Amino acid sequence: MTAGFHRIAVLGLGLIGGSLVQAVRQAGIDVVGYDTDPATAAAASASGFPVAPTDAAAVHGADLVVLAMPLPEVARALQSLAPNLGSNTIVTDVGTLKRPVLEAVRTHAPHAVFVGGHPLAGVEDTGWGAADPLLFRDSPWALIVEPETSIEAWLKLAGLVCDLGAKPVPTTAADQDAAVARVIGLPHVLAGALAVTGLAGGPLGLSLAAGSYMSGSRVARTRPELVTTWCDDNPALVAALDDAIAHLTSARTALAAGSSVYPLAAEGHDARINWEHRRFEPVELSASTAELVAHGETGGWVTAVLRDDDGVRLLGMRPVG
Amino acid sequence: MTAGFHRIAVLGLGLIGGSLVQAVRQAGIDVVGYDTDPATAAAASASGFPVAPTDAAAVHGADLVVLAMPLPEVARALQSLAPNLGSNTIVTDVGTLKRPVLEAVRTHAPHAVFVGGHPLAGVEDTGWGAADPLLFRDSPWALIVEPETSIEAWLKLAGLVCDLGAKPVPTTAADQDAAVARVIGLPHVLAGALAVTGLAGGPLGLSLAAGSYMSGSRVARTRPELVTTWCDDNPALVAALDDAIAHLTSARTALAAGSSVYPLAAEGHDARINWEHRRFEPVELSASTAELVAHGETGGWVTAVLRDDDGVRLLGMRPVG
Numbered sequence: 001m002t003a004g005f006h007r008i009a010v011l012g013l014g015l016i017g018g019s020l021v022q023a024v025r026q027a028g029i030d031v032v033g034y035d036t037d038p039a040t041a042a043a044a045s046a047s048g049f050p051v052a053p054t055d056a057a058a059v060h061g062a063d064l065v066v067l068a069m070p071l072p073e074v075a076r077a078l079q080s081l082a083p084n085l086g087s088n089t090i091v092t093d094v095g096t097l098k099r100p101v102l103e104a105v106r107t108h109a110p111h112a113v114f115v116g117g118h119p120l121a122g123v124e125d126t127g128w129g130a131a132d133p134l135l136f137r138d139s140p141w142a143l144i145v146e147p148e149t150s151i152e153a154w155l156k157l158a159g160l161v162c163d164l165g166a167k168p169v170p171t172t173a174a175d176q177d178a179a180v181a182r183v184i185g186l187p188h189v190l191a192g193a194l195a196v197t198g199l200a201g202g203p204l205g206l207s208l209a210a211g212s213y214m215s216g217s218r219v220a221r222t223r224p225e226l227v228t229t230w231c232d233d234n235p236a237l238v239a240a241l242d243d244a245i246a247h248l249t250s251a252r253t254a255l256a257a258g259s260s261v262y263p264l265a266a267e268g269h270d271a272r273i274n275w276e277h278r279r280f281e282p283v284e285l286s287a288s289t290a291e292l293v294a295h296g297e298t299g300g301w302v303t304a305v306l307r308d309d310d311g312v313r314l315l316g317m318r319p320v321g
Numbered sequence: 322m323t324a325g326f327h328r329i330a331v332l333g334l335g336l337i338g339g340s341l342v343q344a345v346r347q348a349g350i351d352v353v354g355y356d357t358d359p360a361t362a363a364a365a366s367a368s369g370f371p372v373a374p375t376d377a378a379a380v381h382g383a384d385l386v387v388l389a390m391p392l393p394e395v396a397r398a399l400q401s402l403a404p405n406l407g408s409n410t411i412v413t414d415v416g417t418l419k420r421p422v423l424e425a426v427r428t429h430a431p432h433a434v435f436v437g438g439h440p441l442a443g444v445e446d447t448g449w450g451a452a453d454p455l456l457f458r459d460s461p462w463a464l465i466v467e468p469e470t471s472i473e474a475w476l477k478l479a480g481l482v483c484d485l486g487a488k489p490v491p492t493t494a495a496d497q498d499a500a501v502a503r504v505i506g507l508p509h510v511l512a513g514a515l516a517v518t519g520l521a522g523g524p525l526g527l528s529l530a531a532g533s534y535m536s537g538s539r540v541a542r543t544r545p546e547l548v549t550t551w552c553d554d555n556p557a558l559v560a561a562l563d564d565a566i567a568h569l570t571s572a573r574t575a576l577a578a579g580s581s582v583y584p585l586a587a588e589g590h591d592a593r594i595n596w597e598h599r600r601f602e603p604v605e606l607s608a609s610t611a612e613l614v615a616h617g618e619t620g621g622w623v624t625a626v627l628r629d630d631d632g633v634r635l636l637g638m639r640p641v642g
Contacts, residue, residue, distance in 0.1 A: 120531035140529050169528055179526035182519045187537035189582055190511050192589025193568040197561055198503045199592040203620030203640055205500035206596055207490055208461050210441035212540045216508035219533045220593040224586035231582045240518055241573040245566055247514040252562040261510055261552045265545035268513025271520040272541040275527055299524030319524055 005029055005090075005160060009062035011055055011077060012036075013044045016094045016119060017068030018131030021049050023164045026133045034058035035128075036069070043128045056084045064160070067093035067101075071229040074101055078108040085112055090153045092117045096180055096230040098144050098173035113153050116144035116173060118180070119166060126223055137165040140301065142176045145292050155287055155312055159305035167301040167317075170292035181236035186244060188219050188227045189237075195220040280317040287314050326350055326411075326481060330383035332376055332398060334365045337415045337440060338389030339452030342370050344485045347454045355379035356449075357390070364449045377405045385481070388414035388422075392550040395422055399429040406433055411474045413438045417501060417551040419465050419494035434474050437465035437494060439501070440487060447544055458486040461622065463497045466613050476608055476633055480626035488622040488638075491613035502557035507565060509540050509548045510558075516541040601638040608635050 008024050010017045013035040021044065024031040032050045034057075035041045045051045052058035059065050059081055067074055074093065085091065091112045093101050098116045105114045121139035141161045145154060158168040171179070195217040198209060231237055251264045278299070285295055285302070295301075300318035307313075329345050331338045334356040342365065345352040355373045356362045366372045373379035380386050380402055388395055395414065406412065412433045414422050419437045426435045442460035462482045466475060479489040492500070516538040519526060552558055572585045599620070606616055606623070616622075621639035628634075 120529050122532065139531060142529060169525070171525055175525060176529070179522050179529050182522035183526045183530035183534040186518060187515055187533035189569065189572050189585065190515055190537060191533070191593075192582075192585045193565045193572075194508055194511055195589040195592040195596070196568055196585070197507060197565045199596065200564060201500050201503035201561070202618075204490070204492055204496060204618055205504045206599065207617075207620040207622060208441050208463060208497070208500050209504040209596070210460060211443065212508035212512070213504040215536045215539045216511060217589070217593045217596075218536045220586075220589040221597075222586075222590070224583055224590045227586040227590075228581050228583045231586075232576065233579075234576075238573060238577045240522070241569055241576070243521060244514045244518045245569050245573065247517055248510065248562055248566050248569070251510050251514075252559060252566065255553065255555075255562070256559045258554075260549050261513075262545055262549045264510065264513045264517070265541075265543075265548040265552075268516040268538070268541040269543070269545045269548075271516040272512075272538045275516070275520065275530070275538075276542075278527065296528075297523070297525050299528045301528060 004163070005064045005156070007032070007062045008064045008066065009034065009052070009058040010066045010068050011058060012067065012069035012073075013040050013051075013128050013131075014068065014070075015122065015126045015130045015135075017066065018044065018128040019121075019133060019135035020066060020068060020094070022131055022133035023136055025049070027163050032058050032062070036073070040128050055080055059084050059089070063089055064157070065089055065091045067091065067095075070226070071095050071097065071100060075104040075108055078104055078112075082109040082112065085109070089113065090115060090157060092157055094119055096184060097234055098142070098176050100233060102144070102146065102173045113150055115149060115154050115157050116142075117157065117161070118142040118176065120184075121166070126226065134165075136161075139166050140169050141166040142171055143168045144173050144176065145170050145289050146172060147289065149289065151287055151289065154292070155305050155314070158302050162302065162304055167303070169296050169301045171296035172293055175293075175297065177234050178236040180230070181234050181240045185231045185234060185237040186240045188222065188230060189241065190244065191217050191220040192227070279320045281320050283316050283318045285314040285316050287312055325484070326385045326477070328353070328383045329385045329387065330355065330373070330379040331387045331389050332356075332379060333388065333390035333394075334361050334372075334449050334452075335389065335391075336443065336447045336451045336456075338387065339365065339449040340442075340454060340456040341387060341389060341415070343452055343454035344457055346370070348484050353379050353383070357394070361449050376401060380405050380410070384410055385478070386410055386412045388412065388416075391547070392416050392418065392421060396425040396429055399425055399433075403430040403433065406430070410434065411436060411478060413478055415440055417505060418555055419463070419497050421554060423465070423467065423494045434471055436470060436475050436478050438478065438482075439463040439497065441505075442487070447547065455486075457482075460487050461490050462487040463492055464489045465494050465497065466491050466610050467493060468610065470610065472608055472610065475613070476626050476635070479623050483623065483625055488624070490617050490622045492617040493614055496614075496618065498555050499557040501551070502555050502561045506552045506555060506558040507561045509543065509551065510562065511565065512538050512541040513548070600641045602641050604637050604639045606635040606637050608633055
């Protein structure tokens with residue numbers, strides 16, 4: 001018996017919000033969308049999804065409100081929504097960085113039952129037109145656990161994420177922002193540097209560019225306004241860039257001295273192959289803040305939130321060894 | 322009427338050589354392979370392709386010899402082959418860097434009719450088992466024009482490359498090595514740095530890693546021994562790394578000062594989108610060294626080598642604007 005949500009409001013109908021509206025309806029849950037952009041709202045409505053005329057109307061009666069607008073609009077949305085939130089309404093978001101949102105909630109909606117979230121499911125295309133109800137399948141989805149987080153709300157949201165086919169990863173806002181600096185921010189900055197440096201070689205190079213340039217620069221296709229919201233104000237990205245620059249400088253120095261890029265190529269190869277070959281095993285978890293955070297820290301996630309007369313059983317996967 | 326090749330010997334049956342053997346046979350040309358590794362030779366033979374017991378036997382009677390062994394083995398192969406080459410036999414290779422091979426030919430086989438080649442068609446998998454007769458379809462294929470290059474041999478090889486569905490790009494060894502520094506060497510070094518730096522974030526980050534880490538580190542899957550043959554001894558890669566490091570350092574400085582990665586993200590986005598949106602127009606070329614080199618320099622390639630009673634007509638594509 002699942003204690004799920006009955007009505008979900010999704011505010012912001014871009015790639016993530018739009019995909020979420022479609023995925024939630026596929027899961028059989030009542031959903032309503034809203035977008036400040038009339039063209040986006042009209043497109044969603046024309047596709048047969050209910051779209052509310054105001055954010056207050058969307059939120060009315062919802063037991064889950066998803067903030068899916070771009071990060072710069074989150075604070076204003078929270079101010080507008082705070083008075084309209086029911087006392088049992090859970091609020092979540094889908095942004096890449098979790099600390100700025102957590103701070104905005106503490107400032108603008110301190111009484112909200114808030115659980116930050118981050119589905120790691122983007123593609124470089126954006127907007128309602130790119131939305132896909134299967135976008136979240138098998139994707140990690142960071143769900144934030146802070147000292148003030150309601151574990152009951154966290155479990156309810158984790159259950160929904162599992163129902164959408166994704167993998168809830170429990171973590172703190174600070175840990176998740178440090179982690180995404182290295183696996184989201186850094187790849188986007190490197191892709192930008194590769195795209196620019198490749199182009200500087202002139203048209204011959206662009207005609208010779210093939211697979212490695214194509215995949216290395218792929219995420220430079222992302223709108224730069226979005227990249228900034230994933231990168232700026234994340235001190236961990238400075239450290240990640242320092243590390244990457246140190247590796248590149250070391251390879252550059254070796255090359256210039258007539259030596260080899262082999263050490264970096266070999267270390268990078270091992271890192272990538274080890275990542276691909278990680279193995280996992282099932283585990284049963286207890287639903288405590290400390291255990292959830294530790295589970296995420298070791299690379300684990302949640303696979304099911306089961307409820308019976310004895311309470312909640314929480315199942316997950318964790319890396320072997 | 323095509324003045325094509327009648328018998329092609331491919332020495333080295335890894336990904337490129339193996340794919341070439343299969344593509345050449347698909348094109349209806351007699352082909353024989355050779356590999357110093359008995360297991361590779363046996364695998365090719367078991368797949369139904371003729372494999373010679375020695376390189377001398379493979380080369381006997383061939384009007385085209387393809388050096389498809391790893392770069393470190395090319396010099397020794399040339400020494401061994403030089404006495405066995407017919408005076409009309411054309412020799413080519415498939416390596417990433419063209420200057421080292423050109424120097425090896427000048428040293429070890431100065432009388433060979435040599436035209437350096439580089440199909441830009443690798444994938445990160447290697448070996449005969451990954452060979453694919455369609456590997457070269459629509460791929461650029463650098464064909465080297467130097468002052469000593471026989472234009473007749475160049476045209477004959479360009480015709481074969483067109484027959485395999487690829488796009489011959491005329492260029493000098495120095496120009497091609499400078500270009501591939503930015504579009505092959507650099508993406509591989511960046512992928513290595515990303516793979517290592519991402520891993521350094523610990524298991525949480527590896528569980529959150531998704532599309533951008535996956536595509537950014539994809540070519541770190543390549544065997545590091547191969548990466549070194551594409552990167553080492555290419556001075557242009559030092560300059561390319563300097564450029565990339567300067568862009569990354571600039572983004573890092575902006576971030577640390579509370580500013581934005583926006584300038585790099587925007588410039589990278591424009592570079593990538595402009596690359597995708599390049600348009601081309603057909604052109605008829607004259608078969609002179611100077612015009613061929615200039616055509617490649619502006620981003621052009623050859624689409625057909627046509628022969629009739631009046632001689633050769635050379636068709637190509639070049640960027641518009």
